[in-house]
Amino acid sequence: MRFTIIGSGTLVPDAERGSAAFLVEEAGARVLVDGGSGTMTRLKKIGVDVRELDGGVYSHRHVDHCGDLVPILFALKVGVELPRARDYPIWAGEGFQGFLDGLYGVFGSWIRSDRWSTRVTELPLDAPGMAMLPGGVRLDTLPANHSAGALHLRFTSPAGFVALFSGDTGPSENLIKLAAGVDVLITECAVPDKDPWDSHLCPDDVAAIVDAARPRRVIMTHLYPGTDPVAAIERVARVGIPVERGFDGLVVEG
Numbered sequence: 548m549r550f551t552i553i554g555s556g557t558l559v560p561d562a563e564r565g566s567a568a569f570l571v572e573e574a575g576a577r578v579l580v581d582g583g584s585g586t587m588t589r590l591k592k593i594g595v596d597v598r599e600l601d602g603g604v605y606s607h608r609h610v611d612h613c614g615d616l617v618p619i620l621f622a623l624k625v626g627v628e629l630p631r632a633r634d635y636p637i638w639a640g641e642g643f644q645g646f647l648d649g650l651y652g653v654f655g656s657w658i659r660s661d662r663w664s665t666r667v668t669e670l671p672l673d674a675p676g677m678a679m680l681p682g683g684v685r686l687d688t689l690p691a692n693h694s695a696g697a698l699h700l701r702f703t704s705p706a707g708f709v710a711l712f713s714g715d716t717g718p719s720e721n722l723i724k725l726a727a728g729v730d731v732l733i734t735e736c737a738v739p740d741k742d743p744w745d746s747h748l749c750p751d752d753v754a755a756i757v758d759a760a761r762p763r764r765v766i767m768t769h770l771y772p773g774t775d776p777v778a779a780i781e782r783v784a785r786v787g788i789p790v791e792r793g794f795d796g797l798v799v800e801g
């Protein structure tokens with residue numbers, strides 16, 4: 548399985564870091580995970596045409612994670628050289644179908660086709676969820692401590708390699724549970740200090756989660772400009788597990 552960071556940034560414009568987006572590849576299948584604005588261009592820069600993707604998984608419905616959904620569906624619909632004839636399945640938390648229906652209400656036939664459909668599989672927001680993705684990757688989810696239907700996403704390859712993406716979240720027992728012993732934990736570290744709304748993680752929170760879950764490797768992403776990356780990495784590194792800051796184009800394979 549190949550897990551690529553397409554966008555390691557936030558909603559704040561940044562020339563080097565796109566909004567949240569990742570790519571999971573296994574056995575020739577390619578599934579987009581999240582996709583804020585600019586995802587299509589960033590994918591193309593690494594040679595991936597969005598019109599050839601096998602589906603999309605969404606951690607939640609905030610715009611920095613799903614802003615390119617409408618452009619993607621428009622590209623699938625209009626694709627001049629590559630008219631699509633197969634479905635574009637989507638996996639996301641409960642409520643996503645209603646969200647998509649709202650987008651259809653605005654954009655109508657510009658983003659719908661009778662040649663393919665977006666089959667949405669909704670995963671529970673109050674219990675564990677599981678789905679099999681193209682390429683035989685298993686997706687396990689637990690509800691995150693955020694909003695907008697947020698989930699933690701764990702990807703397990705047929706060979707047993709495990710990559711976990713926290714999604715956006717505050718401190719979360721579910722994250723510790725799902726991240727226990729994984730090969731790589733890709734976690735948000737959005738805020739510099741304790742978030743009074745408990746909807747994002749600060750370096751102390753990430754360190755506590757890493758200490759409890761003991762993943763083999765940690766990649767921090769989604770740092771807002773106020774979060775000092777050097778100090779954040781130093782804080783988490785004290786736990787004694789390899790930690791680095793993710794960047795657009797970083798590939799994890801196993």
Ligand SMILES: [Zn+2]
Nearest residue numbers: 607609693715
């Ligand atoms: Zn969010």
Ligand SMILES: [Zn+2]
Nearest residue numbers: 609611612715
């Ligand atoms: Zn976010």
